[in-house]
Amino acid sequence: MLKIVLIAPYQNMVHDAQEVCRAYGEQIEILTGRMGQGVELARKSVLEDAGVLISRGGTFLSIANEIAIPAVEVAVTPYDVLRALQKARNMGTKFAIVGFENVIGSVREWGALLNVPVVPVDVEQTDSAKEIMAKIREVIHQEQVDCILGDASVIDIVRDMGIFGVLIESGKASIWAAIQEAKRILLARLSERETHATLRGALDQAAQGLILIQNEQVQFANRFVLDLIGRDSCVSVPIESCLPESVCEFIRAGDGTRTTDVVQVVGQLWTIERIALPGKGEYFVTLQRVEDIESLERRVRQKKSLDGHEAVYTFADLWGSSSRMQRMKHTAQQFALTDSSVLIVGETGTGKEVIAQSIHNGSSRSNAPFVAVNCAALPDQLLESELFGYEEGAFTGARRGGKAGLFELAHGGTIFLDEIGETASHVQQRLLRVLEERRVMRIGGEKVIPIDVRVIAATNKPLWSLVTQGKFRQDLFFRLDVLRINTVPLREVPEDIPVLFEGLLKQIWYQRKGVGTPPRPVPEIYRMLCAYHWPGNVRELRNMVDYLIATLTSGVVNREAVADWFYNKSLPDPDVYAEGSTREREEVQRRYVGSLEEVQRQLIVDTLFQCHGDVQRTADRLGISRTTLWRKMKQWNLG
Ligand SMILES: Nc1ncnc2c1ncn2[C@@H]1O[C@H](COP(=O)(O)OP(=O)(O)OP(=O)(O)O)[C@@H](O)[C@H]1O
Known part of the structure; x- marks a missing residue:
């Protein structure tokens, strides 16, 4: 679990921070260390799961500069400076405040407002103790100041010089405010860490290698890559020390924003892609086994091919x-x-x-x-x-x-x-x-x-x-x-007609109506059905059942209903023939004369005409497949 670590540059701050934590129930770790020593403590804390650091003055600036995790500064408030000035009054009348900009920034205005002669002396981050001493010596000599105010590191120097010094201490309010800010940052870091872990977990599941490279060093490699190169980690490792030679060569040789190639790694072919990222020297590299791509392609081919290509009958x-x-x-x-x-x-x-x-x-x-x-x-x-x-x-x-x-x-x-x-x-x-x-x-x-x-x-x-x-x-x-x-052919197995007829009757009834009882066929119809030669076989029988279900007005399929179908088809079936009118019979006789082929042709022409050229309806009426109809139309140039 990430924690907050306060690195106090002076002992009093430790005491104040402990009091604040006790009073407000805060859980933070408190250490003491100034400047370089403080930075060392911060470095150690990071290894021990510090998520946010708190410090003050020059020590804060050094930590913020050198340590990669967020650092919060305990601010120096005007009250802190006022308190220090109050103490300093016992030691003289003219003062200098020596410090980094973050400490003395507001003092210039406060000094003027209080009518206290305060000379600000800026110290740079890069200044050595010797240089700071020289600045102090100069201000004492030129401005005749009696006492130096500053942060802990400055007061150390001042004491070594044998000069009066007063430490500007941060109040408890500033410490509390810094802890609150650090908690806010820590929460954000924790949620970021969680997202990061989820993302990392997802990238580790990827069935391809993913590598992030920065200045020829690996910054991230997912589990797939680690398994391939047989390592547990390779963060900040130069690419040539951990990645296969062919991969390094490709990474170095590529130019442009996106480059792809096929390389050989551990005796297998891999596709490799290098994508240049906006940061200088930053690349994202992906590696995929050619064999995996091929197998995926096969699966895609199979999936696509199944769309609409399924067998329904058993x-x-x-x-x-x-x-x-x-x-x-x-x-x-x-x-x-x-x-x-x-x-x-x-x-x-x-x-x-x-x-x-x-x-x-x-x-x-x-x-x-x-x-x-x-x-x-x-x-x-x-x-x-x-x-x-x-x-x-x-x-x-x-x-x-x-x-x-x-x-x-x-x-x-x-x-x-x-x-x-x-x-x-x-x-x-x-x-x-x-x-x-x-x-x-x-x-x-x-x-x-x-x-x-x-x-x-x-x-x-x-x-x-x-x-x-x-x-x-x-x-x-x-x-x-x-x-x-x-x-x-159906005409050769008339004994199957009742089974097929009744099966189709039920099937089509439920397909069309969904509920209810299918009509009941009377046994006499089978004599008619078995006498017919069924050129369209079961498909024609199916069409007949479809017609009967659409036209039946009673719950019974009787001779009349079947005869009606034959008549409707205009087929010269002898059994039905007798039931048509004389005029219609004559018309049928007149039209359907000649060889069987001529009769068929005429029948197709007539039915096409009745169906307004609709091939599907014509085929349905004749009880033949669309293909058979097309073939016959082609044969007789009816297209
Ligand atoms: N033995 C059977 N049992 C049940 N239904 C059948 C049978 N034979 C054919 N059918 C039905 O008849 C219709 C036509 O069948 P299918 O399309 O398989 O015939 P086909 O011989 O391939 O015809 P075509 O040569 O014209 O393409 C379908 O609706 C099918 O369900």
Whole structure:
């Protein structure tokens, strides 16, 4: 605990100070010592936790000059001088007051006011005892003074000269005032010390080296640096005696306000930064292990990549009790336990993405990103830059600072390449290289970035026939087709329709309404649902349930409600057909003639028209994915 130490230059002051402390309950340490001896005591006290020093006169000035901690002066008040003059009157009629400015400052005016002949004699801090003696001799000779007034050090000299001297003593009030000032300063120091300790503690926790240098000496080094150099402290130690040579070289060689470099320290690479501070010869130096920066970068890369790249589905979301569905699910669960590439083949809406996400979530990569990219949804150039990223200036419109590709974002996790059959040949070639080398190079870049990504690809096109037509690279096909899952079209597992229908009914009901009881399906509807061929598979069934929940007015899903959906879709379904009006039936017959492809095209044109060109609404109505719709629009130039 820091304390207050009073260094009294004369014995009476010790006595007065003790009385003041007793009277006011103050706790301070009191020592006696004049000038050099007082300074020595002060120095010792600092080592013994003195926080503030108190002294007076020349001793105070010396302490304030030589000791680094705050010192408070016991002021010499006019009353103190008056008391001394009173005593001096017994010894003569003319006086000189000899002292430093802090003692005799006010005396000049007081002497004049009291009509007492007082000659002030200034003593400088630098004056030796001999020089002071000469000044006293001169004033006695020239001014004929009878007695010298002064502080303790002056009175010592005067006595040695055999001249009358009166000590100007400080009163108890001055001592009390000095103690109060010292307490105020001590409190401020204590709180500063606390802040300092907190700050030091924080800097000691830093995972990098922090060094403050002043005139090539270390003024502060945090725990990280001390551990690195194997020392407990290095305050005020020359840099070459405690810091590694490469660090010293860098500190000396750097110019400018901020310099950075990479140096070798204890066999490792470190980034080092030197920041020039406003004080001359003052620098702040930071040291960071390159390995730590790299690992941090990896973590940042992973964190950033997780934003919006999460798999939500698990195997529990894959419904269907048919043996084909169960088998498929079981196979996918087994694949989740491996790290090989998976190719999922199946029609639109059969749950390829659900399976891909479930595999990811069931795998050891489940805490890492799941990045899904629809290869058919983007123009070739854009797909390429999205997948592999690009460097600044790689092409017109490239973002400043470049952009990380989806492969980089998927680092540690899984990338799901949906509609892989739609990729252009140059993208296929690049994909192959990434899969073979397990590293990417951004477009326009030269840096090779290692990646650890599991690939799951999906297609609703017969990929092998694309290979035989030369539209898909055979080598890429075999890279992807390591583990194969064939999804099941809904029309081939009609026994799953009730389970799926009821599951979706509940799920969507609670999503939309939050509370209440979902509508109850009547068993007859399943005959209608099972007779339908479901080109959009489970997605189409889902859309139907969505429609029913939005339009139902009773708590029952009956034949009429289902028929209404079929009719609304304008599909020439035989069961529903009979329920439409003759005019509408004729209109449908007139419009939807020709090959299946022509009918499909007409249906898409009509639905797009009804939806005012809104692709999402059109796709929803037709029960196909946006991508499938885009593909078909591209095929028939409907864009
Ligand atoms: N077996 C299933 N159990 C529950 N929901 C399913 C199942 N299969 C598909 N779905 C649902 O159908 C919708 C479409 O699924 P998903 O997107 O996985 O199909 P996809 O085969 O990837 O389609 P596309 O090829 O058009 O991208 C999703 O809402 C999904 O939840």
